[in-house]
Amino acid sequence: MAAINITNVSKIYAGGVEAVKSVSIDIADGEFIVLGGPSGCGKSTLLRMVAGLEAISQGTVEIGDRVINDVEPAERDIAMVFQNYALYPHMTVYNNLAYGLKNRGTPKAEIDARVAEAARMLEIEQYLTRKPRALSGGQRQRVAMGRAIVRKPAAFLFDEPLSNLDAKLRVTMRGEIKQLQKRLGTTSLYVTHDQLEAMTLADRLVVLNGGRIEQIGRPLDVYHTPASTFVASFIGSPAMNLLRATREGGRLHFGSQVLESDRLSALPTELTIGIRAEDLRVARAGEQSLAMKVDYIEELGAQRLVHGRLDGKKLTAALSPEIELSDTIALTIAPSRLHFFDVTTGKRLAKALDGLGGRREVASTLEAAIG
Amino acid sequence: MYRTKFFDHLILLSGVFIMVGPLLVALMTSSHEAADIHRNGLSILPGGHFIETYETVLTREGGFTGKITGLRMMMNSLILGLGFAAGKILLSMLAAYALVYFRFRFATVTFWMIFTTLLLPLEVRILPSYEVMNSLHLTNTYTGLIVPLLASATGTFYFRQFFKSIPDELLEAARIDGAGPFKFFVDVIVPLSKTMMAAIFIIMFVYGWNQYLWPTLMTTDEGFFTLVRGIKQILLVWVGSNIPDYNEAFALAILAMLPPVMIVMIFQRWFIKGLTESDK
Structure with a gap:
């Protein structure tokens, strides 16, 4: 668990396109931050820079007290949940959860214990021996969450994790993510284009537009006092x-x-x-x-x-x-x-x-x- | 629902006859004595010398040096076919892995250069390849027989397309899970490519098994002769004073056909999956 400080971070692609423009966000330990905005606003790019999947062109990202600009993703002490789950199709659920721990050289007994704990938390115990393709969308989503949880990371990064689920399941999973995050108290950064998800999940909401922050605030504050017409039209349905x-x-x-x-x-x-x-x-x-x-x-x-x-x-x-x-x-x-x-x-x-x-x-x- | 009619069966049967007929004739003729064949021509009925012929073909030491047996030739063909297929898969997977997952300068150019060699048949470069092997003193070795043929544009191309269809998030998830390039290749790419590997394996095994020109050029020592070469050898060696051993030639042809057929039959499930599966 750790605070995340994003300071004047920019992403400039080789062609000169500036996808993220000098964004600064200070995330307190245990806080749930939602990055919202329409597609192409730079929210995913920002998340991927924190994850280490994109290089940071300018500015610094700190997790805990450590600047992690040049640290490998695996060393950043983060876990990420992807939109398409990105489960390893050829591995059983157990191995999907355990893979990251194995690569870290975690002792077998501890891997077993952690996987069992995560599986119990997410109620996927009976699926541990199955392959992902034998699971429904919601179950895969849980496994993807489990893979993040077993790592006990300093921060969870969510990249539109619910977009591939049907509407009903999305509401259920939304609630579960919120509860889980509260229970674990892990700092979370969550990207979505869905304003409802943004409103319901966030401790604080960051609305991005064209790579810039339009507004940061608690969901109700953003709803009641949108800082611009852009935020006004994005938040609220x-x-x-x-x-x-x-x-x-x-x-x-x-x-x-x-x-x-x-x-x-x-x-x-x-x-x-x-x-x-x-x-x-x-x-x-x-x-x-x-x-x-x-x-x-x-x-x-x-x-x-x-x-x-x-x-x-x-x-x-x-x-x-x-x-x-x-x-x-x-x-x-x-x-x-x-x-x-x-x-x-x-x-x-x-x-x-x-x-x-x-x-x-x-x-x-x-x-x-x-x- | 469409109901099959007599005429449909007729078409299928004639197809079967055209395709299987010659094989049957070869099999049946191989069970006659050479002299009978010489007198009566091909036969569709079994003769009485089936086991005899095959035993001779497999075990009799023949050739100029009198040391090469059918079994030995079969071994050589297997070594060539397996080495050829396995080597090609390994090499083209690694090449495709580099092309797809590593950003290096001129990657696209490199790919297209590899791709254009698809257009060049082996025969185009057979002399230079021979020259290289010869100066490395690798003629009459399995290494010389296999290694120069391993670079495979076809394989590289197939694997490249396949790797490109693997979602990027898988790589990203693996990176966050602490898997380096080598681990990712072994733990994720290889298991995912199994069906693709099976498909390429079949194609390449049969291709390697059926090589004729290259082994003819590379190996003069009869100990390295392959089955496909052996067939021709039988028909050539005894021309002159004797009747050619037609039965043995047919028997060899049947034997030469068996392993590829078996491989295709065993792997066909994966083969079809590998070529059609898109669910990753």
């Missing part, structure tokens, strides 16, 4: 609605639709407004509202996603299924729940938000003021 708006005094104009609040004056006149689908609700009579033309509806059971248009621009609202729907619905949102972003940079307008508050009490007074 359905993705946050982003609408262009102009401000005149205390009025926000979305095309012909208008929202009013007396606290908007600190904002620039052109801005991007972020609205979470789940923050929208149907307006009561007399409340100010935005009129949305309904295009189609997705029923999720507990929720109903209503996709429509606000003055020609796409908008999605998550509403309770009990609500009667017509072709046009009047929606409203507490102004405190609005997110404001710069039109050109996409960065969150922090000052304006402070003024409006993310806090409940401010929200309710504001709502009262508007109502």
Whole structure:
């Protein structure tokens, strides 16, 4: 167990392409860090640099107090779980688990004990004599985890380990990974493009975009205060609605639709407004509202996603299924729940938000003021 | 479902007849006496001298020096076939391993150079190869017989394609598990290549077994004669005063055919797997 310090790490490929741009993350001992982002954002490259499978072009990676830039992967005291499991197809499950230990010259008795322990933990004891091809996807995933656990490494590295599983199994395994990591207390670095995995697993979440860190924070902080439109659209499902708006005094104009609040004056006149689908609700009579033309509806059971248009621009609202729907619905949102972003940079307008508050009490007074 | 009809069977039967017929004739004719064959020609019915002929062929000492037996020739053919196949597999696996897993300068160029030699048959380089072996004083040795033929573009190519289909993550997992290049080769690559090795083994064994020109050139000592050469020798040696020993020639031909057939039959399951399997 150890802390991992990633300092100004860059990856520059031979062709001059910069896949990771001066990334710094300090990971505390035992912390579960999720690297999230769309494909091509550099998250896997970063993980592979920590693993030692890619050379580090610039910067340093420390595991414990040791700079491991030039250390062989096997000597880095890490274990990795791959997306396609990468089990040795010709070896039994037992040998898959034991291979790394054997190569290290671990005594036979200890290998047996460690494999037995890991197998018990992952409930794969009855499969130890089987070959990977005789296992289901979920079982293979467990074996891959087992191979990481038996090593008792300083850090686990996960490279989209659940992407090859079906949706149901993914949820189960997600829970198990989380529990296991808590129980073992091993520092973990987990790469995923799935925002749900990112939200549910992470102690802290790192959102990467184009090789740069967009935001680091606890999942709920990232969800509630996304640092940019990029993070806003990546975290949360359905993705946050982003609408262009102009401000005149205390009025926000979305095309012909208008929202009013007396606290908007600190904002620039052109801005991007972020609205979470789940923050929208149907307006009561007399409340100010935005009129949305309904295009189609997705029923999720507990929720109903209503996709429509606000003055020609796409908008999605998550509403309770009990609500009667017509072709046009009047929606409203507490102004405190609005997110404001710069039109050109996409960065969150922090000052304006402070003024409006993310806090409940401010929200309710504001709502009262508007109502 | 399609129901087989009489005509379908007819096609298959005629195919079998065309392919197996000559073999049967050779087998049957070999059980007659040479004089009978000379008088009556080929025969499809068994004669009475089956065991006799084969015993003679296998054990009688013949040739110019009167020392070479059929068994000895069979041994030589086996040594050539096995050495040839095993050597080719070893060499081409190592070459392919280097080409696929090591990043060195001109790797691609090297591969294409190896690949282009596919286009050159052995006969093109047979004189220089002979010259090299001759100046190393390796004529009339098994080494001289086998080593110059070991470099195999075909084998290297097949193994390269096969290694490329092995997921990279396996290498990465092995690296994290502390396996160096040699360990990875022995512990992962070789076991995974088993079916591929079997397939290449069959092809190369049969190819080596059937070599004629190269052994003819390399070995003048009859102690190194292979079966394939022996057949011709029988027909040549006695021409003149005697009737050629047709029966023995046929018997040798049948014997020469047996080991490759057996190898193919034994390995065919792996052979097909090796050529078709893509599940790694």
